[in-house]
Amino acid sequence: MKKLAKIELYQFLLENGKTTPFLPLYFETFGQSLGSAPVVVVNHALTGNSTVTGEKGWWNELIGIGKVIDLEHYTVIAFNIPGNGYDGILGNLISNYQDFTVRDIARMFWQGLHELRVQEVFAIIGGSLGGAIAWEMAVLQPTSIQYLIPIATDWKATDWVIANVHVQEQILQHSTQPIQDARQHAMLLYRTPMSINARFKRAVVFPGVFAVERWLSNHGEKLRDRFRLSAYRLMNHLLKTHDITRQRGTFAEVIQSIQASIHVVGVDSDLFFTAVENRQTVQDAQGFHAQIQYYEIQSPHGHDAFFIEFDQLISFLQPVFHTHKQLHYVNIQN
Structure with a gap:
């Protein structure tokens, strides 16, 4: 495992009004140095972590030199959800887990990016829980992302x-x-x-x-x-706390605020975040957001297909990352 870097968050105000005195936000970076290339934020799923590529990388098929998310052209940042235990320090585990929401995690990730002096992001991509966090990040900073790519997830937790x-x-x-x-x-x-x-x-x-x-x-x-x-x-x-409309207004109002080009990827056989919900999301959004597209992985394997059907996923992502990889650059505050 690559050495983890850490950002220390103090007096973090949670969505429920409680304050967490201290949280360590661990992360890894890959590819080009910060400030020299477009930034891609990769959010991990429920049992995932920040090691998205390299030795034991869980998305090596997508991220690396010459891959669709090409580390010769992008800076990849991957945060660990605080409390996921990947740092190996027992004291960093979270016992009051019911106080946290996906929106809290999204706010932590943005605070981490701002600590790294990253104000604009080329793309945020994530599958399942990681995609839910991506949706929330897009609403929190609606003008700071060029591409939002939620995979095998939705904008809300269904019943x-x-x-x-x-x-x-x-x-x-x-x-x-x-x-x-x-x-x-x-x-x-x-x-x-x-x-x-x-x-x-x-x-x-x-x-x-x-x-x-x-x-x-x-x-x-x-x-x-x-x-x-x-x-x-x-x-x-966290999976049940996801709803980008909570205390914000209607779906139409919220989706209109997002300036990113949205690329929703579903799985036809997903039994968890179903393709029917994904299709309905895109259909509902199309009247209010001109830049939203839908892609569907065809697979017998269900929700986990985004870890399996790499050829299909690459074909969906290639127009974003290959067409634009030399045209967009992230702004870094001095």
């Missing part, structure tokens, strides 16, 4: 998302092996019956144990070994 977050919370509170069990349940949302049935075909690994059962157990054990319970609770909770 379906809230219901599943509730079930996850119940598992995390009451299970004797909370991370493992919550992760196994989540995997059934992130994939689809078609994907799982095609992969395992009712195979048995040894008497009485199906291959699919072992696969789920392995996912649970892997997450248990690298994720803290308080971090999982925070990330899960």
Whole structure:
């Protein structure tokens, strides 16, 4: 893992009116030095982190030298959601997770960018929870982003998302092996019956144990070994707090404020943030925002397709990043 950098946030006022005396905001940068190239902010998903490329990079297929987000032409900044535990310091975990919202995280990220003297951003991109944060960042600074690219997410948490977050919370509170069990349940949302049935075909690994059962157990054990319970609770909770219209007005009013070109990417088989909701979002927005486009990943794999169907995702992103990579430059305050 690349050495993490840190910005210290003091007396941060949360959306609910409470103040957090101190929060460390850890991040990594990749590619060109700050101030010399357009900035791309990459927001991680629920179990992700700031290592978006390089050794153990979770989006290496998209970010790197010669990749669609080309590190020869861009500066990539990736923040860790405070409390995700990626810094490895137990004292930085958050116990009062229910006090935090996606909007709070978006405000923290903007404060971090301003501490780095970044006032304008070429693109903000993220999948799932990371895409929800991207939506909020765009509303908070509606004239500071050229491209908003939310993937496998939506501008709000639907009742379906809230219901599943509730079930996850119940598992995390009451299970004797909370991370493992919550992760196994989540995997059934992130994939689809078609994907799982095609992969395992009712195979048995040894008497009485199906291959699919072992696969789920392995996912649970892997997450248990690298994720803290308080971090999982925070990330899960954040998913239900997302709504760019809360205390702001109608969707039409809010979407009109965003000056960025919006590129929404859905997944046709997503069981979590459904493609139907994504299509409706774009349809509703088109009367109020001229620069919004919709792309849909075709995949049997469901929500996790944005980690799998890289060729399709690259084809959607290429017009943004390759056409414009030498034409746009970020403004840095002196």
